[in-house]
Amino acid sequence: MVYKYKKLFEPVKIGNVEIRNRFAMAPMGPQGLGDAEGGFNQRGVDYYVKRASGGTGLIITGVTFVENEVEKHEMPGVPCSTYNSIHFIRTASEMTERIHAYDSKVFLQMSAGFGRVAPPLNENVPPIAPSPIPNRWVDVTCREITKDEIHHIVKMFGEGAVNAKRAGFDGIQIHAVHEGYLLDQFAISFFNHRTDEYGGCIENRLRFAREVVEEIKKCCGNDFPVILRYSPKSFIKNWREGGLPGEEFEEKGRDVDEGIQGAKLLVQYGYDALDVDVGCYDAWWWNHPPMYQKKGLYIPYAKMMKQAVDVPIICAGRMDNPDLALSALDEGACDMIGLGRPLLADPDYVNKLHLGKTALIRPCLSCHEGCLGRMVKNGSLNCAVNPEACREGINFLTPALKPKKVLIVGGGVAGCEAARVLKLRGHEPVIYEETGRLGGNLIPGGVPDFKEDDRALIAWYENTLKDLGVEIKLNTKVTPEVVRNSSVDVVIIATGSKPKIFNLGDNSKVFAAADVLCGRKQIGDKVVVLGGGLVGCETALYLKKIGKKVTIVEAMDSLLALNGPSCFANMGMLLALIPYNHIDVLTSSKAVKTTDKGVLVNTEGSGKREIEADSIVFAIGYNSNKELYNSLKYEIPDIRLLGDARKVSNIMYAIWDAYEVASNL
Structure with a gap:
């Protein structure tokens, strides 16, 4: 029998570096993985090594800076190969040596800086940019970078690349003529208004990027690969305003024709491969696609690049479906598959695919809660569905000293995660679920077509618990008497x-x-959704897509003011x-009362009005269901409360809290 995914495991070359399969770990912000001296801390080393041990052929690190003078960065933020070169080489060498033990290759991503997309450190130090243009986030005009500063940054790229080569890196990725970072701001005429040799025609606007690759090749040799993160289209409608899929608008950034022209020039200048996506900070939901974007959204653009240039093309962007990945290779859209968030969710993705265990690959939800959301809010990279991500040396499971019998009430996310962890540690968990299936609130949440990965997470728990041999009792209501009569050591309430x-x-x-989402109640054609939080907005969008006329009524002064996504890419889209x-x-x-025609609504400042509606759908939040816990908490010696039953939150904290408790029982 011919192995279906054989092509995904064939070797490929970037320059003279051979990579053992077609999978690359896409670069993701490494906040929390560097130390105060610009090196990789132990978390960072363990994190990247784990993805190599999981079978990924090429590891591309998250962004590292090449200097800390022209654009100041708080330390520790992310690694910097020139800040303390001896320390960087020492910490990075440990990482590259361990990665190479798994026959994986590793490239260091190096950045010229963020420019206008960096939030100002303080009001007296405006961010740099090619020209005096608006900052992405606040009402501040950026400072135009000087030619001497450009030359300094270029020189530091050479020095940083030498340090990377000494540390054992196999190549460099340049960050980036993509997403609207500093090099991209120079490349895009909407941002670059210069009249010197770095502005004007496209060759001048790409001069900065050209000088970077030429400096690295001069310092490290032509056989040291340098690849580029590249966006052939920006999707900019205006300052801080992005285009949506299928929307017609005038592109203010780089459009496809110039994207193809730029790619040809960049390869001519010496770049050995292009890592392709689309978008910009002004249209952030393209570079960091939420679940509202389709799978494989970059494939058409990668194919354009593949047809335009004769170097390897890497394509990421929700490429976790192996059939989609295989088809992208077969149709000549790309040479390698980039996996970013999917490798946060499951570092063993590649090995599981190779072994045919696709049902056991933990899915990424494209929620950005644990990764980009926490990077912005907490300064650390994590994963909503994988509590061990970026904590591999801290969060790991150890065998139970004394195996216990554990009764788990509730088969939602918290109950399933607790059972998984307990079983892996040698305990004997049993899940009691009142309904006919596992999943809890993931079941209605996964109904919309854009929530397919919520459904995949349910399937993953079902398959994983079956693979582990966890006993599950469906359609079984647990009363206080059932618990009292059970001969167990621990009771977990996850109701x-x-x-x-x-x-x-x-x-x-x-x-x-x-x-409504589960089809237990039928609604009419005109629907009022009460509540404009995440559930309300997603429900409204789903109902509109199936042909309903929808009105959202929200008590706050804006949508998603409460319980919105933590990541701006998701929220913005x-x-x-x-x-x-x-x-x-x-x-x-606020809704006042139902009427014969619909519902009466009172709007602050304009009074009451009647909205015509056949159905009113409540999406104003949830109350914890802790009745069973309250009836038993003084009787059961070891009883735990998990998930929404403890505190209504999101999928991430249900999983994380369950992992924390179950890993320490």
Whole structure:
């Protein structure tokens, strides 16, 4: 029998470096993985090594800076190969040696800087940029970088690359003529208004990027590969305003024709491969695609690059479906598959695929809660579904000293994660689930077509628990008496939460979002969704997509003001999709009562109005369901409360809390 995914495991060359398979770990911000001297801390070393041991052929590190004078960076932020070169080489050498033990290669991603997309460190130090243009995040005009500063940065690229080569890196990735970072700002005429040799025609705007690769080749030799992160299209409608999939608009950034022209020049200048995506900080949901973007969204652009230049093309962007990845190679769209967040979720992705264990690959949700969201809010890279990500030397499971029998009430995410961890450690967990399937609130949450990975996570828990031999009792309601009569050592209550609903008078056409999403309640063609948080907005978008006329009524003065995504890419795209899909919105508004025609709504400042509706859908949050826990907490010696039953939150904290408790029982 011919192995279906054989092509994904064939070797490929970038320059003279042979990579054992077609998988590259896409670069992701390494916040929390560097130390105060610009080296890799132990977390960073363990993190990258784990992805190599999981079978990934090429590891590309997250961004590292080449200097800390022209653009100041707080330390420790991310590694810097020139800040303390001896220390960098020492810490990086440990990492590259261990990565090479698994026959993987590793490239260091080096950055010229963030430019206008960096939040100002303080109001007296404006960010740099090619020209005096607006900062992405705040109302500040950037300072134009000087030619001497450009020359300094170029020189530091050479020095940093020498240090990387000494530390055992197999090549360099340049960050980046993509996403609107500093090199990209020079390349895009919308940002670059210079009249010197670094502005004007496309050759001048790419001069900075050209000088970088030429300096590295001069310092490290032509046989030391240098690849480029490259976006052939920006999707910029205007300052801080991005285009949506399928939307017609005038491109203010780099469009495809110039993207092809630029790619040809960059390869001519000496870049050995292009790592392709699209987007910009002004359209961040392209570079960091949420679940609202389709799988494989960069494939058409990668194929354009493949047809334009004769160097290897890497394509990432929700490429975790192996059939999609294989088809991209077969149709000549790319030479390598970039996996970013999927390798956060499951560092053993490649090995599991090679062994045919695809059902046991833990899926990425494209939620950005643990990765980009936490990087922005907490300064650390993590993963919502994998509590061990970036904590490999801290969060790891050890065998139980004394195996225990554990009764778990509730088969939602928290209950499933607790059972998984307990079983791996040698305990004997049993899940009791009142309904006919596992998943809890993931079941209604996974109904919309754009939430396919929520459904995949349920399937992963089902398959994983079956593979581990965890006993599961479905359609089994647990009463206090059942618990009292059980002969177990520990009881875990993970009974989840219940939707909030309040009385609107005639409640015959009032439904909880979960009941509507699961098809337990049928609704009419005109729907009012009460609540403009994450559940409300996603429910509204789903209902609109199936043909309903939808109005969102939100008590706050804006959508997603409470319980929105923590990552701006997700939040920004969802907020843009609401008006794009012609969903009506009333903010600072509250439903008063149902009427014969619909619902009466009181809007702050404009009074009451009647909205015509066949159905009113509640999406105003959840209340913890801890009745069983409260009835037993003084009777059971060792009883734990997990997930929404403890505190209503999101998938990430349900998983993380369950992992924490179960790993220490």
